[in-house]
Amino acid sequence: MDSSNASGLAWLRGKRVLLAEDNxxxxxVATQLLDALGSRVDVANDGAEALEMIEAHRYDIYLIDIEMPRVSGLDVIKSIRQSAPPLCDAPVIAVTAYALREHRxxxxEAGADGLIPKPLISIEQxxxxxxxxxxxxRRAAGGAPAAAHAQSAAPDVPAAATAAPTARPATGxxxxxxxxxxxxxxxxxxxMRDLLGKIDSDLDAAVQQVREGVAASDMSVLSNATHVMISVCGAIGAEPLKTLAQRLxxxxxxxxxDDPAAIGSDISMQSTVLRAFLRSKAQ
Incomplete structure (x- = not known):
């Protein structure tokens, strides 16, 4: 990290951050990056826990995943914005893998200052x-020069560019x-070794759930299993398996x-390839 970047990022040192993320x-990943930036991080495992922590503590920054159980990230953001000052004035940032125009x-509308798309792969970025x-x-507090406020940290992605293909992805x-x-x-x-071990375990469990969901034609099980898989794969750039999980x-x-059994079979095959790769990198 060069000195110019370091001086700009110094504002984040010591800032108390609430990270609401169920995966x-x-x-x-996010905690490691925030630790490296010098921030103090508390983690809420879902939206309901986030609301409890918001009532108990004051935070400088809120990083909110949108897809969470019990209470959605959008409802957490709305709750913050509907609160009394200073809570309602704190910066609220959505961190999400869903970055199409409709999601933005x-x-x-919920009141976020913008979004940061997953995966998170660079401390400086x-x-x-x-x-x-x-x-x-920061500008209101005198900590930043006046400039046009960015509503998003990434360009909009057209729907056609992110539509899941129907062809099977290559396993190589x-x-x-x-x-x-x-x-x-x-x-x-x-x-990274710890992370790869956790991802390997998560994939094993998610693939087993996919098999069970396909066998029982249980759409709820399939939805939950693929949600985990999409999030896990996005964190490490496992696009072939992520694409299949998005389709299912x-x-x-x-x-x-589409036929869930056919996609489930492809998921099982691609997961085997991915897990072998992860185990080789974790050694």
Whole structure:
């Protein structure tokens, strides 16, 4: 990290951050990055826990995942904005894998300052994104020069560009190496080994749930299992398996009519390839 970046990111040192995220893999990644930036992080495992922690403590920054059980991230954001000062004035940033225009509009309507898209793979980029989206508060406090406030830390992605393909993804390249190596460099080798072990365990459990959901034609089980898989794969750039999980998730939620058994079979095969890769990198 060069001196110019370090001086800009120094504002984050000592800041108390609430991270609301239900996926342990994403918790590990975000916490490692925030620790490296010098922030103090508390983690809420779902939306309901986040609301309890917000009532008990005052935070400088809120990082809120949108898809969470019990209480959604959008409802958490709305609750913050409907509260009395100073809580309602604190910067609130959505951290989400869903960054299409329709999602951005809902996030903006809820009252967030903007969003940071997953996966999170760079300490410096993560820090700059947070600085960009907290500029309103920092400028009011005299901590940042006046500039146009960014509503999002990433360009909008058209729906056609992110639509899940119907063809089976190739199994020879389980991850995008730029994402994978960027994450490894950001969090360090020891944390990366821990992360890969956790991802391997999560994938094993999720694939078993997919098999059970397909066998029982249980769309709720399939929806939950693929939600975990999408989040886990996104963290390390495992796009082939993530794409398959997105397709099956769409089926489970009534947004597509593909054969769940066929996609489930592809998921099992691609998961085997990915897990073998992860185990080789964790040694």
């Amino acid at each position: 342990i893999t994403n918790q590990m 509009e809902k996030i903006a 993560f820090g700059r994104d947070i600085l960009n989206l907290t500029e309103r508060v 390249r389980p991850v995008e190496m730029e994402v994978f190596t960027g994450l490894a460099e950001a969090i360090g080798p020891e944390a 998730n769409a089926v489970a939620n009534g947004k597509a009519s």
